[in-house]
Amino acid sequence: MKAVICGAGIAGLSLAGRLHNVLGWEVVVVEKAPGPRTEGYMIDFFGPGYDAAEAMGVLPWLEELGYPISGAAFVDDQGRCRARLGYDQFARSLNGRLLSIMRPDLELALRERLSFAVGLRFGVGPAHIDASTHGVRVTLTDGSSVDADLLVGADGIHSTVRALAFGEEQRYVRHLGYHTAAFTFDDPEAHAELGDRFCLTDTVGRQMGLYALRDGKVAAFIVHHATEPCRPDDTRAALRREYGSLGWLVPRALANCPPPSRIYYDQVAQTDLPSWSRGRVVLIGDACHAVSLLAAQGASLAIAGAYILADQLARSRSIEEALAGYERLWRPVITRRQRSARRTARWFLPASPRQLRLRRLGLRSVGLPGASRIAGTALAGRQRPYLRQLASVPAWAGTPDTSAQRPGRSKRAQAAKSSREQTRNAES
Structure with a gap:
């Protein structure tokens, strides 16, 4: 069997590894970007993907690349903390199955785990699709074509595969009324002030978060209300207009904001097909x-x-049966998470001074007996069903209490580091 996967992001790389390593498929991954993405923001990695990463054997790489964040602090224009949330409280609600990692680093770990037998081509994407009951021919933007048994669109919220096979983007993408951005910059003083905290402005309608990276850089994560889904022509100028009146370290971040080509910027949206x-x-x-x-x-x-x-592809009698099974199992989980996200939007970014005060009050109450687990559950969302209820996983992986029992975590992380260094040396 052969698969063409369009998109070398998190989903595409994860699937490529499973199809080749476990099922023995021939896999070609094409990515329209000229190279791996370097822009992105810090994510809290937990839930079913954590279980899957453990089952896939990639978790030691992620642990090596993760960051020890002590907590989130919401600060005013003078840098004074108005509310905070300790990550230990969050982690306890997840039985410790949580790590903080930069999104490009997560992609790096997945990419480095790919076999050299997996074809990975940057700078090329799909241009035309000819599908039949027996397979798919994908014509690429460089004029070449690939025949395959399965075509996978893993090319993000602005998917070209979806547009070619299902229809125009506006039919399926729901703008939620926010824009987001991320970039990195050099500022030793800001780096020292942030330490191991994720600091966010305690503000209404717009929010900038800053955190220190291992290489001495500072990363900025930005989200604000926006009525129009379209991206501004000059993202740097737009950010300076939107956030120019804020205090604390924000003016320094804006002064060091890189050119638009080095800023990740997009609408906050959901897809529904x-x-x-x-x-x-x-x-x-x-x-x-x-x-x-x-x-x-x-x-x-x-x-x-x-x-x-x-x-599903491994256990089903046909590709069509596998695709139907995948959607039947996974869609209810996604529907719940999308609904939860829309409900918690006001907490994520308060739209009024009253909502801001309520968020402060809620965060301050986390220290009360029993409240940390409630708050963590609210942030993490409902974790069931666990991955093992939806797919086959190793006996030692994917349950909420295995991380403490799993032997040799530090040794496995060291082995992962050694393997990565050997791979780099071989490539050089």
Whole structure:
């Protein structure tokens, strides 16, 4: 069997690894970007994707690349903390199955785990699709074509595969009324002030978060209300207009804001399709089930969805049966997460001074007996069903209490580091 996967992001790389390593498929991955994405923001990685990463053997790489964040602090224009949330409280609600990692680093770990037998081509994407009951021919933007048994659209919320096979974007993408951005910059003083905290402005309608990275850089994460879904022509100028009146470290971040080509900028949106597959064409990740950053699990759900699709392809009698099984199992989980994200939007970014005060009050109450687990559950969302209820996983992986029992975690992380260094040396 052969698969063409369009999109070398989290979902596409996860599926490529499973199809080749477990099912023995021939896999070609094409990505329209000229190279791996370097822009992105810190994510809290937990839930079914954490279970899938453990089952896939990639978790030690993620632990190596993760960051020890002590907590989130909401600060005013003078940098004074108005409310905070300790990550230990969040982690306890997840039985410790949580890590913080930069999104590009997550992609790096998945990419480095790919076999050299998997074809990975950057700078090329799909231009035309000819589908039949027996397979798919994909004509690429460089004029070449690839025949395959399955075409997978893992190319994000603005999916070209979805547009070619299902219809125009506006039919399936729901703008939630926010824009988001992320970039990195050099500022040693800001780096020292942030330490191991994720600091966010305690503001209404717009919010900038800053955190320190290992390489001495500072990362900025930005989200604000926006009525129009379209991206501004000059993203740097737009950010400076939107956030120019804020205090604390924001002016320094804006002064060091890189050119638009180095800023990640997009709308906050969800995708909703009546069906995730059409013949031998299927969508995964944000292409079909974007939950938005408000749900805090986009990367986790992308990995888990890819894992479940591969599992269905392994156990089903036909590709069509596998695609139907994947959607039947996974869609209810996505529907719940999308609904939860829309409900919690006001907490994520308060739209009024009253909502801001209520968020402060809620965060301050977390320290009360029993409140930390309630708050963590509210942030993490409902974790059931666990991955093992939806797919085949190793006996030691994917349950809420295995991380403490799993032997040799530090040794496995060291082995992962050694393997990565050997791979780099071989490539050089």
